[in-house]
Amino acid sequence: MISYMSKWLRRALDVVIVALIVAAIPFAMRAYHPIEQNNKAVAALEAKRYDEAIALLSEAIQAKPDNEVIRRNLVAAYNSKAVALEKEGREREAVASYEKALSLDPKNQTILRNLVATLNNLAVERSSARDFVHSQQLFEEASKWLKQIEDETVQRNVLKNYAGLLTVWGAELMKRNQPDGAIQAFEQALRLAPENAAANIYLGDLAYEANDFERAGRYYREALKLDRENAEYLRSRIKMLENEARIEPKLKTYPDPQNEFRIQAVPYTSGIPVPTIREMLREARRVIGQKLGIYPGRAVNVKIYEPEDFFKISMLPEWAVGIYDGKMRLKLDDIQGAPTQVRDLLFHEYTHAVLAMNIKQKVPAWFHEGLAQLMEPQFAESMREQVQMREALMKKKLTFETLQASFKDIDSKRDAEDAYLMSKYFLSYLNRRYGAEKLREWIQHLANEEAFPDAFQKVYGEPLKDVQHEWIQAQLR
Structure with a gap:
C-alpha cells in the first residue's frame, strides 16, 4: 500500500525578478529661449x-x-x-x-x-x-x-x-477536475518555454491517466532530457507504461456516470463485483472527505489485475497488496476476500489517492501510510501489534528517518509490517492526544504548500521531532 507523490511542482515557478534600470535616462539642459x-x-x-x-x-x-x-x-x-x-x-x-x-x-x-x-x-x-x-x-x-x-x-x-x-x-486545474483546461495551460507553457520539464511531466501524467501510453511516453522522454534530478522516477514511469500498454487489452472498462472512479478490471466471476467496489469507493470518498476535508480533483483511476500482471507493472515486493502511483492498482485475489477486508483495502488506497491529488509536496512515507491505516473502517489497536512494534524500536530497527522514503524498497515482510505499525501507532497517538481536528488542519496547511515540519509546529504548537522523540521514549518504557 504505497504512494508516490509529485516532486516538481514547487520548482515549476522558478521565478526571475527582472531588475529595473534606475535613473538610466539623463536630463538635458539648454540655455536658449524659450526653454x-x-x-x-x-x-x-x-x-x-x-x-x-x-x-x-x-x-x-x-x-x-x-x-x-x-x-x-x-x-x-x-x-x-x-x-x-x-x-x-x-x-x-x-x-x-x-x-x-x-x-x-x-x-x-x-x-x-x-x-x-x-x-x-x-x-x-x-x-x-x-x-x-x-x-x-x-x-x-x-x-x-x-x-x-x-x-x-x-x-x-x-x-x-x-x-x-x-x-x-x-496543476490547479487538475485538482479542480478540469483536465482539458490543464492540458491547454501546459501546452501553452511549453510553447513559451520548451525547456519546462514540469509541464512535460504533467502532460505525460494526463495522457497516462487517459491510457494514451504512446503520448505519455513522448512527454516523459522529453522530460527525461530536461530533468536529471527525477531521472529515476521518469525511467520507472516509462517502463511502467510500456508494461501497462501490453496488459491493457486484458482489462474491461466500467464507465462511471458520475465520473468519480474510472475502473478497469480483468474479467472475474468470484469476489466483490465491480459495482459494489464502486459503491465502496464512493463511501470512502464521502467519509474520508468529511474527516480530512479533501476530495479528488478529478476521476480516480482504479485497475484490478491478475497478481502476475500487478507485480509486473508495479515492480513491488511480493508482500505488497496495492499501490497508488497516479492510478490505484489492486490484485484480483485481494478483492476476493471478505467484504470488510475489501472495504478496508479500498479506503486505504483511496486515502493515498486523495492525499497525492491534494498535497503536491513530498511528504514522509510514514505519514502517508499511517493516515491510510487510520482511515480504514475496521481500524483498531492490538496488544500484539504494539509488542511487535516495541521490539523493533528496542532493536533500533525503526526510526522516523528510515521511514521517510517509500516502503517499496523494504524486502522483508516482517520489516514492512514493523514500518506500517510505527506509522499507524504514531498517527493514532497524534489523533488521540490532540484530536482529529488538528490532523485535518495539518493536512490543509500541507495542501497549501506549507513545509511539512513547519505546518506541524504551527498546528500542534511543538516541533515534530520533539513529539516523535517523546512518543518513542514512551514506547520503550
Whole structure:
C-alpha cells in the first residue's frame, strides 16, 4: 500500500525578478529661449519633484513639439517617477507612468525594459498569492511589449516565468477536475518555454491517466532530457507504461456516470463485483472527505489485475497488496476476500489517492501510510501489534528517518509490517492526544504548500521531532 507523490511542482515557478534600470535616462539642459520651463523642470527632476517636472515639461512640449531636448527630458521624468513609485510599492501607478513615457518614445529600450520588469514582478507576486487569473493578465500585458525589447535575457526570463505560472495553473486545474483546461495551460507553457520539464511531466501524467501510453511516453522522454534530478522516477514511469500498454487489452472498462472512479478490471466471476467496489469507493470518498476535508480533483483511476500482471507493472515486493502511483492498482485475489477486508483495502488506497491529488509536496512515507491505516473502517489497536512494534524500536530497527522514503524498497515482510505499525501507532497517538481536528488542519496547511515540519509546529504548537522523540521514549518504557 504505497504512494508516490509529485516532486516538481514547487520548482515549476522558478521565478526571475527582472531588475529595473534606475535613473538610466539623463536630463538635458539648454540655455536658449524659450526653454526656461525645461531648465526649471531639470532642477525639479534633480530634486525628485517629478510631478512638478512633468507639468513644466508637458507645457513646454506643447509650445515646442519638435524640441528633442524637452521630449527626452519628459521621457526621463516619467521614467524617474515610475521608478520612484516602484520603490514605494505602487507598481500599477508606475506602469501608467512608463506607458506615458512610451507614448513619447515608443522604442526606448530603457522604458520598455522597466515596464516589462514591473509587469513581470507584479505577475510573479500575484502568482505567489495564487491569484492565477490576475497574474496571467499581467503576463499577457507584459508579452505585448516583449517583442519590442532587444535584450534577449529579459525576454527569456519573462517567458520562463509566464510558463511557470501556466504550469502551476495547470496543476490547479487538475485538482479542480478540469483536465482539458490543464492540458491547454501546459501546452501553452511549453510553447513559451520548451525547456519546462514540469509541464512535460504533467502532460505525460494526463495522457497516462487517459491510457494514451504512446503520448505519455513522448512527454516523459522529453522530460527525461530536461530533468536529471527525477531521472529515476521518469525511467520507472516509462517502463511502467510500456508494461501497462501490453496488459491493457486484458482489462474491461466500467464507465462511471458520475465520473468519480474510472475502473478497469480483468474479467472475474468470484469476489466483490465491480459495482459494489464502486459503491465502496464512493463511501470512502464521502467519509474520508468529511474527516480530512479533501476530495479528488478529478476521476480516480482504479485497475484490478491478475497478481502476475500487478507485480509486473508495479515492480513491488511480493508482500505488497496495492499501490497508488497516479492510478490505484489492486490484485484480483485481494478483492476476493471478505467484504470488510475489501472495504478496508479500498479506503486505504483511496486515502493515498486523495492525499497525492491534494498535497503536491513530498511528504514522509510514514505519514502517508499511517493516515491510510487510520482511515480504514475496521481500524483498531492490538496488544500484539504494539509488542511487535516495541521490539523493533528496542532493536533500533525503526526510526522516523528510515521511514521517510517509500516502503517499496523494504524486502522483508516482517520489516514492512514493523514500518506500517510505527506509522499507524504514531498517527493514532497524534489523533488521540490532540484530536482529529488538528490532523485535518495539518493536512490543509500541507495542501497549501506549507513545509511539512513547519505546518506541524504551527498546528500542534511543538516541533515534530520533539513529539516523535517523546512518543518513542514512551514506547520503550
